[in-house]
Amino acid sequence: MQKNAISVQGVLQESLSRVLAECILIYGSSRTDKGVHAKQQVAHFDLGYAPNLSNLLYRLNRMLPSDMSVTAIHPVVDGAHARFDACYRVYEYTIIPNKDPFCSHTANWFQYLPPLELLNQAAALFCRKEDFEFFSKVTKQVQTFICDIKESIWFQKDGKLVFRIKADRFLRGMVRTIVSMMLKVGSGKMSLSALKKMITEKSTIRPIITLAPPHGLTLIEVGYSEGLFLKEDG
Incomplete structure (x- = not known):
């Protein structure tokens, strides 16, 4: 509201x-x-x-x-x-290599598509249960920063580059921050080892991170246990 x-x-x-x-x-x-x-x-x-x-x-x-x-x-x-009963959430971030008026509001136009293999090496680093405060907007409303990421992968679809991430929960700005950092790796502005160090060492010094534009991100699915649903009449 x-x-x-x-x-x-x-x-x-x-x-x-x-x-x-x-x-x-x-x-x-x-x-x-x-x-x-x-x-x-x-x-x-x-x-x-x-x-x-x-x-x-x-x-x-x-x-x-x-x-x-x-x-x-x-x-x-x-x-x-x-x-509170959601088991998982799935987001996708979409990048297009050329200006396209038909998806300009739902995809981020990136001049050069980074190598898919390199992006997936970066994505694999996030597939873990970890404290992801470093990759989120700081807020006092969050009691824990632990997130269990079950899937983190890039793939090509219809000429677009799509990042898919699945976790039990996400922090504010978390996915857009992760995408931004992976694109830095993909464009050669950051090494894989530097990204891994950010994830595992929990530095108290927060770098200046530019979040990926919001319009490229879409909530795809929210999942629940089957035991939550009652049998419907008919």
């Missing part, structure tokens, strides 16, 4: 409240940096009865504006929380 702007959460919450004829509060699985996209986002809300979910989905999408769509509504166990 934003005090001075329209938000996805605000519009969805208002629409749900109108469809269900009662005040509904929704809780999202996470929030992204300003300018970052989401192909999938998850939220939960509490209701005192079991509605017809297919009918609710249809009525809700009829009410939502054209730039918003709810793809599914599932019943879950009591106490389930979209944020």
